[in-house]
Amino acid sequence: MLVRYSNNPIIKSSDLQALNESFKILGVFNPAAFLMNNKIYLLLRVAEQPKEVSGKLRIPIVKNGKQTRLTYFEVDKNDPDLMITDVRKYKWKEREYLSSLSHFRLAESEDGVHFKISNQAWMLPDGENENFGIEDARVTKIDEDYYVYFTAASDDGYVTSMVKTKDFTTYHRKGIIFPPLNKDVVIFPEKIRGKYFALHRPEVFPFAKPSIWMATSPDLTNWGAHHVLLRPNNSGWNNDKIGGGPPPIKTPQGWLVIYHGVSLSSSHKGEFYSLSAMLLDLDDPRKILANKTPILSPEKDYETSAFVKNVVFSNGAVYMKETDELMVYYGAGDESIGLAKCKLQDFLILLSSG
């Protein structure tokens, strides 16, 4: 099964430089993964935070304009209007702020293990729909185009937005493709019976537990025919939430879908994120052929004792045809990036064995 790379984490905060001198890297995690020109690329989620100063709290904000950039404003730590609600959030004058903001950067590699990481942002949050940052990109290549879609967080909640690019030098914005509250969207890499398919994960609190939904589209930007594909079960691993992972990978046996499950078990203090996998019918992905829980769960220090404890979360994987290797990149504890590999054939045998 999935075996962790011996030198994990393969990318960590100290490998990156902050975008400007006032900021520091808080974490690099949850990367999209894709192949381009025979190289493996990651689109990293990079969370940056203003450097600390005594007596003051610096609250990060995005400044849009001719040159979009990360900046901050300062509040006195004793300001009666300030509430530090948790390690990730502030409230100031009745308005919410995040303690860090995420953007995307490219990293490229010949071997999938050693990455050259850009010191520039590939994409910064832009406009009112993204004022709390952009997070957890997925990349699906369809024909000659790459579709990059991601969680856009703002005062209005979180949505999934999309851009299109031919070569990752420029991109065109396609708008919000799933309205709030929705994340963990993954788009299949080809039309099936004339339609594009996607998984998505609407928030349904307090009515139900977050489940994996499926939708179809004629054009990748407009989505309909929504229905539930899979709900959280009582496995212990996927009790409380489930959501899509990397874009599905086509195999002879079916669409391979890696997804995450969250358990709020009492033995862990907080949420516990692990990975599971299922196989969907090639011609009718509404049919689940096999489902295996879990395939990777937090064990190592960098997963169990990180910024957020007990998280393995994947939104990027690539399949190397020549070696039959499945390379699963994952965010470890909202802090660093791990790699876990296996032969696809072994994976499929295990999945089919139930």
Place this chain on the structure above:
Amino acid sequence: MLVRYSNNPIIKSSDLQALNESFKILGVFNPAAFLMNNKIYLLLRVAEQPKEVSGKLRIPIVKNGKQTRLTYFEVDKNDPDLMITDVRKYKWKEREYLSSLSHFRLAESEDGVHFKISNQAWMLPDGENENFGIEDARVTKIDEDYYVYFTAASDDGYVTSMVKTKDFTTYHRKGIIFPPLNKDVVIFPEKIRGKYFALHRPEVFPFAKPSIWMATSPDLTNWGAHHVLLRPNNSGWNNDKIGGGPPPIKTPQGWLVIYHGVSLSSSHKGEFYSLSAMLLDLDDPRKILANKTPILSPEKDYETSAFVKNVVFSNGAVYMKETDELMVYYGAGDESIGLAKCKLQDFLILLSSG
């Protein structure tokens, strides 16, 4: 401005017969309204509840199959697994149930005031997406087809589903057009610059207050390009939630949009639903030309002291060209139906005056 019809409510529970002998009508409210063959039709939301028996609680359910029907199961009122959470909800064995289930019935009228009401359901809840009932239909006529879309409530949350009909004798299901949690969808009656437009109202708790979003579509079933059109303001009337009302009406000055606002003011115990109106640009409905709050708010006994107190809510209005009359049908207190009228010209003058 809008003037209530003197004999309101025009339709009330005692005007209807329950679908079967075990049930009673709890309320008839929130109708869609449309013109067909020179008649005014309402598509009524009818809420039915099992008749009471001593010592037992009858929980309504939908039985799907060859003949879909309303039925119930009985629970002892002292059952320790039973919790009566509020007047509208039960919890039994950790599962939620509603105290009543809604379906749709047709009512037709020559004058818009006196209605002949069907004793049959026009549509019953069908399948797992509707096991908590179907609610608050809107009808948009586009070319020769009527599109009926409505809130479908289930264990998975609430969504907006759509059917298409030529003449209201049969209909074809088009599936879920807006995934959970989403209601108050209204579709414009024609393409604008090559696209269909809709308003919708995603739930964004706890991130923001429910706002009116806009989306576009190539085909009415797949939706994208989502963005916020209008957020709740601090008017006192629309403080806490806003959402679309009847389908927009085309006027020479712009698209007339009637919408509802909710205030949780301390002077009323609970939510306070009133109606507001805005005018959107004919060529670019993303532009708000005028906005007027409120245009109708709970005043009469049948609005302030009904099953749910202090509610006027409209999802149906028709415009009579010959008389220039705008007929706004509205649900009063989740119990009965009121009518409020005015000359469209007067309405537009008032709107433009701010």
